[in-house]
């Protein structure tokens with residue numbers, strides 16, 4: 001396939017008509033519904049080809065305003081919603097997010113907290129401050145905490161394990177998720193043994209050449225992928241993911257992201273629009289679009305029917321109703337912030353991030369309302385992936 005000047009030059013064999021799009025959606029939905037509750041290790045049931053995925057993505061990107069495309073979009077949303085309901089009902093799971101450090105040794109070209117962003121005021125939360133965020137989360141009823149930060153070498157493995165043990169000791173039944181970037185197998189294992197259960201590490205883009213355009217030389221896609229496979233082998237519930245509309249991205253790149261997700265079969269997938277961050281080399285690039293992010297959410301739901309899929313803060317940043325729209329396209333997780341409001345603005349991955357002035361209670365109320373108004377049900381339980389649920393509540397209690 002030849003791609004020049006955007007996405008309009010598609011080879012004939014990767015062009016889909018509206019009829020083909022509708023038929024692909026119907027077929028993929030049937031496969032996804034069959035997969036749920038079926039043989040868990042047989043991903044081949046739901047596999048889709050890279051050509052078909054490229055065609056789907058390009059169809060929606062190129063025909064944004066056509067009436068036909070509107071109908072196809074509705075069919076895609078309806079299919080994703082039906083699959084989501086079959087897997088998890090209308091529940092939307094809460095994860096309390098603690099952004100505990102914004103120091104980062106990396107310099108991803110898109111990221112507002114990269115090490116060369118000298119305008120950023122840097123902070124680290126103390127262990128006591130982290131625990132206090134967890135206490136707030138507990139009071140709000142949450143059973144899932146996410147510790148996220150830049151890659152901050154000042155946290156040794158011993159220190160990280162001490163933090164994990166501290167939280168595990170205080171909250172034995174709560175899920176502890178880490179999002180600390182790329183580490184050795186040994187470090188991941190230590191954190192797991194200390195009590196962490198989940199790890200979020202977006203692969204960012206599954207295409208080498210595209211990865212090179214977004215990252216400095218010292219970072220590599222192959223290492224990031226190795227980390228994801230390490231995490232899977234240790235027994236974490238693993239989240240991969242990518243940005244939509246990142247600079248230089250093509251429909252083929254996005255299709256490659258979906259193909260990689262099919263191979264990895266992670267338990268969670270973080271998908272949000274790229275949003276420019278002033279101070280970075282991509283400050284003047286356009287943000288990813290709402291429509292395209294929704295399409296990628298829905299396709300991910302159809303390919304990984306039981307995945308946990310956040311409606312991200314970035315989606316809420318590019319559209320005031322972005323998160324509600326995300327639920328309608330198959331998303332079923334929200335990640336309200338538990339970090340102290342005094343540091344929120346400093347964890348500025350991109351410009352105009354929402355919720356910066358809202359405390360944890362405000363965020364909970366706001367999200368509850370959004371979830372209920374969109375016909376969904378807030379759920380504060382651990383929200384494990386179906387593969388990690390106890391046998392006795394595997395299927396029937398969920399649907």
Ligand code: SAM
Pocket residue numbers: 110111112148149150151179180181182200201202204242243272273274275276277314349350
């Ligand atoms: N250090 C950890 C890591 O590398 O995974 C976690 C923190 S990292 C900042 C969290 C995620 O923010 C990244 O995986 C990336 O996808 C997202 N992100 C960074 N800059 C962004 C931007 N400008 N727009 C949208 N998302 C961005």
Ligand code: FES
Pocket residue numbers: 104105106107108111113114115150151181
């Ligand atoms: Fe720190 Fe990208 S610059 S995670």
